[in-house]
Amino acid sequence: MKRSLPATLLLGLSGLFLLLLIGMPFWWVVTGSFKLPQEIIARVPTMVPHSFTLQHFAKLLSGSDYPVYMINSLLVAGISTAITLVLSVPAAYAFFRLAFPGREALYRIILLAYAFPSIVVLIPLFGMFARIGLIDTLAALVIINVTFALPFSIWMLRSFFASVPKEIEEAALMDGAPPTVILRRIMIPLIAPGIASVGIFAFISAWTEYVFASVLILSDAKRTVPVGFSGIIGQYQIDWGLLLSGASLAVLPVVILFALVGRWFVSGLTEGAVK
């Protein structure tokens, strides 16, 4: 396709604008975390750091509970993501493939999980968790995260299943594959981009979850990064260096996750199957 010069220019400029909009805060935070304290609070901000120091990271990792929070967060987000995937893939396949009475109604009802603001369900949930002894456990956070990630994941994966041509499943059926094998060997590889998207969604929502983590966790040793970190940065004054280095480290797992699963986001996975 050939584009006119103004159109190309417009596309380029909007791309640049978006890049700056998203990239600038990143740059600011990450470079700031390596600056000396005086430079961070300098009256004239510097885009390119003049100084370099690891003192904030050293302070963060050895002088605070940040590593503990990080491990807690990784545990909660990792386990939440794994459970979400293990449950949502077969559930979505069932909603897509099995015909049972009330399927469509049930399929819509699961979205009710999003009908209430989390703050509304927080108090009754606290009561329930207190009764079964889940207050101040990471398991409580995992349950919450999975509960809220599942409905959307199921919806999303069902549409990915629906995009797989019916004939491929029928061919597998003719080949004598039982449903579990069709799911594992044929369908899951074909909806890998969907699984990657759902995985990232589940991980990020668990990673950034604040409200439940701040209420259901009581002891400092069990806090996750969002809650624990907000306590580090200072009760009386803000330690900017600590804040910036902590924020830089907090985005690291998400960036690594994107890099790892990014290769699954390839288009045309079913190319060659039916055309």
Add this chain to the structure above:
Amino acid sequence: MAELSIRGVRKSFGETEVIRNVDLSVGNGEFVVFVGPSGCGKSTLLRMIAGLENVTSGTISIDGADVTHADPSKRGIAMVFQTYALYPHMTVEENMGFGLEMAGIPADERKRMVRRAAETLHLETYLARKPKQLSGGQRQRVAIGRAIVRDPKIFLFDEPLSNLDAELRVRMRIEIAKLHADLGATMIYVTHDQVEAMTLASRIVVLRDGRIEQVGTPLELYNNPDNQFVAGFIGSPKMNFVPARVTGRTEDGAVKLAVDSLGLAEFAVMPRERNATMPETLSIGIRPEHFLPPGTDGAMDVSLGLGAVEHLGGVSYIYTEPGRDGSLTAEVRGLPGLKAGGLLPLAVNPDTCLLFSTEGARL
């Protein structure tokens, strides 16, 4: 190789009946082609044989064993889909071997079987490729390979060539015919392309609205159709149907007709049953290719208006009133200079004409 028998099979989707009481026997090693207009149920019937659609009532048996409710993989059949339906994330070898793997055949044995099938289809050099690295014809060959590697009793083909371009279609058609000759397997083939039907089939099954209209060899259907639908469906361009009045009978039983639109009188056509009683009005069927040069022995001269003329090189088609009901089509040869307008003298031999009642039954 196997025999297939379909007895009183029906299929309904809710209120709508899509297959209405079909009976059919397919013999060992036969190549049976299902044809019919879209929505006639030909693909549904094939999918019922495959086990991909439930049967509402009736039985399907293969080699005498009732498989009406058996799993697709337990029927000893293989199916080639219109859209190939290859597993895109597997190599050609894995695609062809998947069914064998599911059947529990050990890996080295599987490899040998896949190689043998690949040789039959000239796919040896592509075994390590993924489907997206293949051309359309190669993909279809892999789909066929996936079927033959399992050595099924019956092959099912669901419009396997309709995604290919014209040239490739002819080549694959010949390959499928050769495959049938080599394997001697029973094959059932669905198509809407009557050239495929005529060239491949040992018998053709013509379906309409979920019913079998007629079963026969290609030439039987062409020469001796049971009704107007089959007569019109087999043959291209389509058979002409011209209203006529019965004016009497000859001594040997032929029906004397007046065909006003062609200016024919005392046109004596032999009915299928010599002694059958005739209605007062009926239609005669004349194939476009049965129009003859004027003055041919045994034929009666007619004049056709030249509404439109199409030259295809070897033959030309003339249409009397293109686009209108009752327009006639004639195929003529050796008239490359013919132009629209005026009249063209031709002739019709009554022996090549067929008679149909106004309800469409053959007389």
